[in-house]
Amino acid sequence: MTAVAQAPTPVDTTAPTKNRARPRTATEWILLIAAILGALAIVFPMLLLLLNAFKSPADYANSGPLQLPEKLDLTGIRTFWETQNFPRALWNSVFISTMVSLIAVVVSVLNSFAIGIGRVRGRTWIVLIFLMANLVPQEMLFDPLFKLYDKIGLLSNPWSVILTFVVIQSAFGTYLLSSLLGTFPKEILEAASVDGATRGRVLRSVIVPILRPTLSVLMVFFFIWTWNEFLLPLAFLNTSDSLTVPLLLEQLNGERQTDTTTLIAGTLISVIPTIIFFLIFQRTLTRGITAGAVK
């Protein structure tokens, strides 16, 4: 967790140093404790997982959820690992999310190049049409798409999910990049054009390099959003080989004979990849969420 704490934030610059000279009041200490208690309440369920994932089934049955395990016991984790093909699910999730984030960024760039730089006619409406992908509830999509993918043999194939989420994620990308490119400095474009660059060349060698920071934020977002998706993957991925991490856990949860410690261990293991992204991308993430908020 240290990586999170060490990430520098712009808050540094706004904190006037002279404020610190005055001693902290009792109220301020109380407010700090309130903020910390709130944060503890947020991580509390995850701490409970950690506390209980390493108990043996007998230990779990006899002790309260808040008690420390008698000794570190890996039964739950071993059972989860042996009965479930977690590495396969992990690979499926990584493959799907990576493909979606790469392709969706390319599609967003192409769309927004035409809309933001090309200023094609009716662009407001075109953006709205792309945004429909974000507005439509997924129940509207799943039955027709299920039949479509069934017909072309894509069911239980990761590409059914990839294709679908490329469209859904690139809606946000198109919206964000179009408004960004709408204010792109024209001097740069003119200079490139004077040098004889074609449109495709300008896009590749001028616009994409300048947009790179934003594009990497978008990619991180598309990755995590796709990783967390539930309903459409549930509909399209039906074989045990094609499950993603959330689907695997949900399936385990639905099985009656699942032992509680196995379920807790599985949940804990499913949380780990998320925590890892979070530590890696913490700074990109917080920069990214605010990128979309206000132009």
Place this chain on the structure above:
Amino acid sequence: MTSLAPRTRPRRTDEPARIPQRDSSKLGYWLYLIPGTLLVGLVIFYPIVRNVRLSFFHWRGGRAEEHFAGLDNWIALASDHEFIQSFKNIFLVIIAMVIVPTLLGLIIAALLFDVVGRRFGARLSSFLRATYYLPQILPIAVAGVMFSWILKPNSDGVLNQFLSVITGSTVEVNWLGGQYSTAMASVMVLMIWIQLGYPVVIFMAALQRVDPQLYEAAELDGANWYQRFRAITLPMIQPEVFVVALTTTIAALKVFAPVFILTNGGPSKSTYVPSYYAYEEFIRGTDKGYAATIASAITLVVVVVAIIFIRVQNRAERKEA
């Protein structure tokens, strides 16, 4: 390839950036829209057209024949008790996904920024902000399984055991399956838990835009914290409040997974939300035409709400300008 110099064109000063063209047509730009348009047509508009059409038919699914139903499905929907119940639940979902997180988010963001960030150090405040944000990136299926473990009925459940220890007597509440009030409350708690970090992060970023001198001036004038919050903070971060309200309201109208994972719509369909109802009808119902009607109705509501929001925002912006 022949002329490198841009053609001279009459140009207005507010004209946006544009690559000077060799030919005056913009046809070339349309080519870049082809992949995106094909994809959105296939994945979004083909299903929309199919489902809206299907909403005027009765269809058992599979190889059964479709029977034209006119407005039957839509009329039935208007008096469908389960559908109305599911829309009533949406108001509770809006409380849990929009109102509570936005209000709490304002308070926490101000607390982290004003008090923790300025008086106890930026590192601590950014660490706490990250903690509040963590549930946002946790797969909802994982969060749901975690909560249903905590809320298990009988003496097995974490929460029940916890309450037993506090009260000293055995507590065996069937939180999710027992009755509507505890089931819906559990779903709402999960939603608040997931949603809270989003406004916190957005509002804290917004607060950084506010000129600290404004606060210092207000402080010198003897304004207390609440007065500063109302007179400076709130008006300054209003655009962000708006964006949060818009995006979370749309998410609330479409909500599905928390209900699916925690309660499966139960007990006895009382925690249905519209999306869950549509899903159930598609999977288990006998008339896919009716399921398509529910899904179309949700889509309609979402689009109308989005348009209203955007109009209100545009009007507010124009007033400011």
